[in-house]
Amino acid sequence: MIRDFPLPDLGEGLTESEIVAWRVGVGDRVELNQIIADVETAKAVVELPSPYTGVITALHAAEGETVDVGAPLFSCDTGAADASGTEPAEDPSSAESVGARPEESPSAGAEDGAADAAPDAAPGPNLVGYGASADSAPQRRARRASLTADLVPEVPSAPEAMNTEAMNTEATNTEATNTEATSAAAPSPAAFESAAAVGAERPRSTPPVRKLARDLGLELDGIVGTGERGLITRDDVERAASEVSLPESADVAPASPTSPSSGSEPGSAAETRIPIKGVRKHTAAAMVRSAFTAPHVTEFLTVDVTATMELLRSLRNDREFAGRKVTPLTVVAKAVCLAARRTPEVNSRWEEESQEIVRFAGVNLGIAAATERGLVVPNVKAAERMPLGELADAIAALADTARAGRTSPADLTGGTISITNIGVFGIDAGTPILNPGEAAILAMGAVRRQPWEHRGEIALRELMTLSLSFDHRLVDGAQGSRFLADVGAILREPGRALTMA
Numbered sequence: 345m346i347r348d349f350p351l352p353d354l355g356e357g358l359t360e361s362e363i364v365a366w367r368v369g370v371g372d373r374v375e376l377n378q379i380i381a382d383v384e385t386a387k388a389v390v391e392l393p394s395p396y397t398g399v400i401t402a403l404h405a406a407e408g409e410t411v412d413v414g415a416p417l418f419s420c421d422t423g424a425a426d427a428s429g430t431e432p433a434e435d436p437s438s439a440e441s442v443g444a445r446p447e448e449s450p451s452a453g454a455e456d457g458a459a460d461a462a463p464d465a466a467p468g469p470n471l472v473g474y475g476a477s478a479d480s481a482p483q484r485r486a487r488r489a490s491l492t493a494d495l496v497p498e499v500p501s502a503p504e505a506m507n508t509e510a511m512n513t514e515a516t517n518t519e520a521t522n523t524e525a526t527s528a529a530a531p532s533p534a535a536f537e538s539a540a541a542v543g544a545e546r547p548r549s550t551p552p553v554r555k556l557a558r559d560l561g562l563e564l565d566g567i568v569g570t571g572e573r574g575l576i577t578r579d580d581v582e583r584a585a586s587e588v589s590l591p592e593s594a595d596v597a598p599a600s601p602t603s604p605s606s607g608s609e610p611g612s613a614a615e616t617r618i619p620i621k622g623v624r625k626h627t628a629a630a631m632v633r634s635a636f637t638a639p640h641v642t643e644f645l646t647v648d649v650t651a652t653m654e655l656l657r658s659l660r661n662d663r664e665f666a667g668r669k670v671t672p673l674t675v676v677a678k679a680v681c682l683a684a685r686r687t688p689e690v691n692s693r694w695e696e697e698s699q700e701i702v703r704f705a706g707v708n709l710g711i712a713a714a715t716e717r718g719l720v721v722p723n724v725k726a727a728e729r730m731p732l733g734e735l736a737d738a739i740a741a742l743a744d745t746a747r748a749g750r751t752s753p754a755d756l757t758g759g760t761i762s763i764t765n766i767g768v769f770g771i772d773a774g775t776p777i778l779n780p781g782e783a784a785i786l787a788m789g790a791v792r793r794q795p796w797e798h799r800g801e802i803a804l805r806e807l808m809t810l811s812l813s814f815d816h817r818l819v820d821g822a823q824g825s826r827f828l829a830d831v832g833a834i835l836r837e838p839g840r841a842l843t844m845a
Contacts, residue, residue, distance in 0.1 A: 345423060346401060348416045349394070351383070361385050362410045362622050364749075368418075370572070372400050380418065383411075384622045384717065388756065389749040398422040402572055405550055410621055415550065549576035560585045624718035634780045638694070638815040642775040643824055647832040648796055650806045655838050665733055672808070673711075673765050674736040675835065676788050681707050681728040682844045683830035684761060689823045690784040690814060691760050701818060710762030710779055711739055713746035721779050722751050723759035767791060773809040783818040786831065787811040808835065 351361060361383040368380050377393045380400075384390075402419040405411045549557075549564060553576055557564055560581065567584045569576035620628065652675050659665045684691040684707055692703040709727035713720050722745070724730070724738045745751050762779045767790035776787045789809040796805035812828045819827075833840050 346419055346421055347396060347398075348404075348419050349396065350414050351411050351417045352392075353413050360410050360412050361390075363405050363407050364389055365407055366403060368400050370400055370403060374398065374400060374420065384749070388720075388751045388753065389717075392417075394420070396420045396422050402575075404575065409550065410552060411550065548574060553578050553581055557581050622717055627719050630780050631777050634778045637780075638778050639817060640775070640778065640813050641816045641819075641821070641824065642811055642813045643821075643828055644773055644809060644811050645828050645832045646807055646809045647835050648798070648805045649791060649808045649835045652835050652838055653791065653806045665736075668733055668736050669740045670732065670736045672767070672791060673763065673788065674732060674739060675838065676765075676786070676831070677709055677711070677724075677727065677735055677739060677763060678732055678841070679831045679834035680761065680763060680786060681709065682834060682841055683827050685728065686830055686844060687823050687827040689819045690827050692783045692818050693760070693781050694783070694815060694817050704760045706760075708758050708760045710759035710782070710785075711742055712762060712764035712785075713743055715746055715749065717749060720746050720751055720756060721759060721762055722746055722755040723762070725758070761785070763788065767808070773811045776811065776813045778813060778815060782815075784812060784814040784824070784827070786828075787813075810835075 364382040364384045366381050368374055368378075374380060374394045374397065376395070376397045379391045380394045381392045382389050383392050398420040400418060401421050404416045404418060411417060548569065554564065556578060557567070562581060562584055564576055567576050567580050570580055571577045649672070652672065656670060656672065656675070659670050688703055691707055692701055695702050706726050707728040708723045708725050710721040710723040713722065722742045724735065724742065727735060727738070730738060742751075742755065745755070759779055759782060761782055762785040764776050764785060764787045766774055766776075766787050770790050772789040772792070774787050774789075776785045778785050787810070789811070791806050791808050793804050794807050795802050796807060797803075798805055810828060810832060812824060812831075814824045830844065834844070
């Protein structure tokens, strides 16, 4: 039995995901919950498990392609029905629970009868992100039961024929609506069965290809698919578009398409086009929203951090910190937590709908991390409660997970104030943009040995510039300055932390 697996809603309110890598190929046998693909949402890379046991018969998207939630991702042969006409037993989290279409055979009616016989039976556990709601199950069974009549080789009476035709029309309309809508639900099984009953099936293609065809004004019905199992590919659509635009005169040969990046025209510069998607797309939208919503103010402070650097060097020989990555970022993080206690305005949020300022009791400290997929800001929950060593471990774990692209959605939400370390790139200062929903972000610059006044004399000291951006709706200039001065005081004299605890 061939089942199509639609891309599930991953529980983040997202409408699409990009295929990063396939873990299986056509012809491979997969087991229940085996990882089949890595998909990238707007926040992180997620491992997608299989809800079936069977053999992969088709992959409906290539690596790097973006797939809408609810669109077919792969097809799996789960085995044939037994001699009695009933389907083999499957795990409760099988394709039926994720909205995959059933086999178009009279055995579907037997399956429905078994389902209706025990309406009060508790459903089995589903995989995370899979499964239709319980409320939709009776409606789905009712639709499918009504459409089963089309498969019975009986000639209905005139009124019955009219009713059947009406139901088929309604189901077909439902299919069209589900196809066009960008929703988290998979296409209805009734829609697939209805299309088969009336002898018409929508051409198979992926959402990006359908969108391309719409943009070019083409109908998929007139395009022959050259992909696997007749799948209409992007090349098929582009080929059809070029044939439509061919000149009518046979004496004129069509010009070969020229890539925009070829730079073949005189005086044109070569260019590379990179699709905006995934983490970078999400970050861009968030930064634009933040920059044009919160009135940003940035203040700068250059600090003599020689004492902090000496402290870090001494901790290398401390048995308690053996194997721990304690860096200037760790000390700055601790200083931010202590200073936020004295100036709670920087650890708050502006709530537009309720016209309230929400002040947080604890610090969920965001740490900006540059990754190959773009900028992410995971946060350390309850950072203010952690001693220096524990805070160092938490920051190192977040950074490693972010670079591997495995940051969980929980780590990317709920931040209250953030730090970005631009010093690792050799930069001294900048004007960072606030993470949406936060009141302040601190940028720490590079540590440099420079001439500096020290105890009335000029000496080579280790200096760092701090850049604090804050939302002026929440933080006044005096409050922002006081917070920045407290952070600087701790870095200048780490012992000052004892007076702020």
